[in-house]
Amino acid sequence: MDHLIGLKEDFVRCLAECFGLQTDTSEILINETRREFAGDFTFVLFTYVKQLKKSPAELGTIAGDWLIKNSSIVDACEVVQGFLNVTMSDAFWLRTLNAISSEPSFGESPATGKKVMVEFASPNTNKPLHLGHIRNILLGWSCARILEANGYQVITTQVINDRGIAICKSMLAWQKFGNGATPASTGIKGDHLVGDYYVLFEQTFREEYEAWQRTKEGIAVWDKSKKAGQEKEDFFKEYKNTYFNDYSRIGGEARQMLLDWEAGKPEVTALWKQMNSWVYEGFDQTYTHLGVHFDCAYYESETYLLGKKAIEKGLDQGIFYRLEDGSVWVNLEDAGMDRKILLRSDGTSVYMTQDIGTAQKRYADYGIDRMVYTVADEQDYHFKVLFEILRRLGEPYAAGLHHLSYGMVELPTGRMKSREGTVVDADDLIAEVIAEASSIAEERGEIAALPAAEQKNILRQIGLGALKFFMIRIQPRKRMIFDPKESVDMQGQTGPYVQNAYVRIQSVIRKSGGEATGDHSEYSGVEDMEKVLIRQLMQFPSVVREAGDNYDPSAIANFAYVLARDYHRFYHDVRILNAPDTNARNFRITLSGEVGKVLKKSFYLLGIEMPDRM
RNA sequence: GGUUCCGUAGCUCAGCUGGAUAGAGCAACAGAUUUCUAAUCUGUGGGUCACAGGUUCGAAUCCUGUCGGGAUCACCA
Numbered sequence: 001m002d003h004l005i006g007l008k009e010d011f012v013r014c015l016a017e018c019f020g021l022q023t024d025t026s027e028i029l030i031n032e033t034r035r036e037f038a039g040d041f042t043f044v045l046f047t048y049v050k051q052l053k054k055s056p057a058e059l060g061t062i063a064g065d066w067l068i069k070n071s072s073i074v075d076a077c078e079v080v081q082g083f084l085n086v087t088m089s090d091a092f093w094l095r096t097l098n099a100i101s102s103e104p105s106f107g108e109s110p111a112t113g114k115k116v117m118v119e120f121a122s123p124n125t126n127k128p129l130h131l132g133h134i135r136n137i138l139l140g141w142s143c144a145r146i147l148e149a150n151g152y153q154v155i156t157t158q159v160i161n162d163r164g165i166a167i168c169k170s171m172l173a174w175q176k177f178g179n180g181a182t183p184a185s186t187g188i189k190g191d192h193l194v195g196d197y198y199v200l201f202e203q204t205f206r207e208e209y210e211a212w213q214r215t216k217e218g219i220a221v222w223d224k225s226k227k228a229g230q231e232k233e234d235f236f237k238e239y240k241n242t243y244f245n246d247y248s249r250i251g252g253e254a255r256q257m258l259l260d261w262e263a264g265k266p267e268v269t270a271l272w273k274q275m276n277s278w279v280y281e282g283f284d285q286t287y288t289h290l291g292v293h294f295d296c297a298y299y300e301s302e303t304y305l306l307g308k309k310a311i312e313k314g315l316d317q318g319i320f321y322r323l324e325d326g327s328v329w330v331n332l333e334d335a336g337m338d339r340k341i342l343l344r345s346d347g348t349s350v351y352m353t354q355d356i357g358t359a360q361k362r363y364a365d366y367g368i369d370r371m372v373y374t375v376a377d378e379q380d381y382h383f384k385v386l387f388e389i390l391r392r393l394g395e396p397y398a399a400g401l402h403h404l405s406y407g408m409v410e411l412p413t414g415r416m417k418s419r420e421g422t423v424v425d426a427d428d429l430i431a432e433v434i435a436e437a438s439s440i441a442e443e444r445g446e447i448a449a450l451p452a453a454e455q456k457n458i459l460r461q462i463g464l465g466a467l468k469f470f471m472i473r474i475q476p477r478k479r480m481i482f483d484p485k486e487s488v489d490m491q492g493q494t495g496p497y498v499q500n501a502y503v504r505i506q507s508v509i510r511k512s513g514g515e516a517t518g519d520h521s522e523y524s525g526v527e528d529m530e531k532v533l534i535r536q537l538m539q540f541p542s543v544v545r546e547a548g549d550n551y552d553p554s555a556i557a558n559f560a561y562v563l564a565r566d567y568h569r570f571y572h573d574v575r576i577l578n579a580p581d582t583n584a585r586n587f588r589i590t591l592s593g594e595v596g597k598v599l600k601k602s603f604y605l606l607g608i609e610m611p612d613r614m
Numbered sequence: 615g616g617u618u619c620c621g622u623a624g625c626u627c628a629g630c631u632g633g634a635u636a637g638a639g640c641a642a643c644a645g646a647u648u649u650c651u652a653a654u655c656u657g658u659g660g661g662u663c664a665c666a667g668g669u670u671c672g673a674a675u676c677c678u679g680u681c682g683g684g685a686u687c688a689c690c691a
Contacts, residue, residue, distance in 0.1 A: 491653055
């Protein structure tokens with residue numbers, strides 16, 4: 001609920017009685033008064049100057065006098081440069097805090113009865129997860145939690161690209177060089193083991209290719225196909241794919257394996273299942289470390305043929321058209337897009353076809369109203385096209401489709417490149433931030449007395465808190481420069497800083513001698529820092545709503561940081577347990593408790609845990 | 615080239631449904647702990663909000679254009 005509704009109502013009455021102006025509370029805009037002026041909330045008077053034909057000063061004086069006389073919650077008013085600053089009564093602050101604390105689901109919206117599916121992660125099964133996946137996973141997961149808080153029933157899902165030439169490369173290299181190595185026999189996490197063989201394949205291929213470049217055949221190709229003035233190195237860089245497809249021995253074997261897989265050859269299928277299962281075990285570990293889980297998964301090996309039926313339907317409806325060579329297209333030029341192929345001339349489907357089919361299957365499986373795709377912004381156009389096609393097909397969920405697009409993650413040295421070995425591995429990074437948290441905790445010694453398991457859990461929460469907050473506080477659409485050094489910072493605008501505010505609150509509550517909040521109805525002289533905190537708490541519901549409307553977790557992260565910062569200041573300036581009287585003490589403990597709850601809830605929405613001590 | 619996203623302090627980012635003198639953190643320097651956890655707090659310095667027009671009482675915010683950067687424009691995924 002809107003805790004300023006009372007003030008808005010008073011102002012509406014004020015406008016009506018003083019100036020004969022009929023408005024509605026929904027039209028009243030209230031800002032927080034800037035720190036340098038006296039007052040708590042501010043009305044901007046310029047809005048009314050024109051229609052009431054009075055100067056801002058005149059308007060403010062009349063309205064201010066009226067409010068002081070007639071509003072039970074306004075204590076004082078001051079007009080400064082066209083702004084009417086009102087100071088609220090102590091009763092207003094007490095009542096607001098009580099209202100917040102008596103609302104268990106403060107910040108959440110009532111159930112909408114609608115279902116939304118949120119897709120994120122979307123890994124390939126030939127490599128372990130990396131930094132880019134972490135951003136994706138954090139965004140998707142947080143978005144899911146935020147939509148839930150906005151009243152949706154949420155289903156999390158991932159698309160797993162478990163087929164294609166890439167996994168065949170890993171399989172082939174394992175077959176040739178693996179000597180039966182398994183995660184168990186080597187002690188290597190499954191996704192890393194499979195990734196190692198992918199790398200080994202690429203290495204072998206590269207050596208083969210380089211050797212070939214010096215053979216008669218290679219030299220002949222260079223002589224025949226080079227472009228004028230082209231360097232040999234550049235030529236062979238460009239020629240790589242052709243070589244892979246037309247000449248490479250090991251490339252040929254990998255392609256054969258893909259054909260065998262598609263034909264369902266038992267040995268190949270068995271190997272494929274085996275290696276993928278290792279990968280999934282590895283992924284699951286990483287997901288668990290990151291604190292996320294999926295309600296279901298869609299495997300490309302099962303969905304890659306879907307969508308053809310939709311193409312038939314679209315053809316019947318005249319939405320798509322077939323060329324003479326048999327390929328099927330859609331023309332979206334009237335919507336500012338272009339022509340897109342949906343079925344190749346040989347009748348096989350493309351990525352788009354599969355996405356159409358998968359969307360339909362998801363609807364069939366769950367009857368969802370909305371769908372969110374967490375995918376990097378390099379695929380903006382793809383989703384624009386996909387959504388337009390689904391809309392034209394008349395899919396019932398078409399209006400609820402959303403691409404949660406985010407900028408790519410780059411290192412200070414530029415984009416991550418696997419060939420240059422600059423890819424930041426997800427598991428390594430997680431281990432690193434936890435190690436950093438451990439070394440700082442050791443210096444501090446604050447949790448040294450706790451049981452080892454508990455310490456370990458806290459260090460995990462802090463390390464991950466640092467990493468996650470570092471990534472999620474940046475707006476999704478912005479491209480992100482990820483400096484590993486900064487990601488382990490635990491001071492300033494960081495996850496541990498917010499956690500620390502929460503920990504301080506828990507410590508206060510523990511020492512306050514019980515959970516009973518005690519009476520503070522006689523409290524008077526509400527401190528500035530207390531008002532600041534309550535004002536900030538009041539914003540929580542709208543922050544959650546807007547974060548949901550905009551698919552923007554960073555709004556919550558920034559809100560939580562500001563709340564934590566204000567609490568740290570309050571904690572520093574105001575005595576809580578040694579307050580001058582019991583009303584003040586009880587009020588401050590209650591306030592602290594509410595700040596703690598909102599911080600914890602905010603972090604929950606971000607997928608970050610709160611330790612009780614640190 | 616078309617489309618699209620981004621451009622705010624040395625660095626990383628907030629602020630953008632138009633409102634007061636544009637804010638944080640990091641880094642630098644100077645301080646604060648007999649007192650509730652110093653992963654904290656306070657202070658100092660640091661800005662042509664890329665640029666130019668326009669709309670407005672008022673523009674970092676909205677509109678147009680320019681410049682710079684990213685992404686994308688395959689019978690690839």
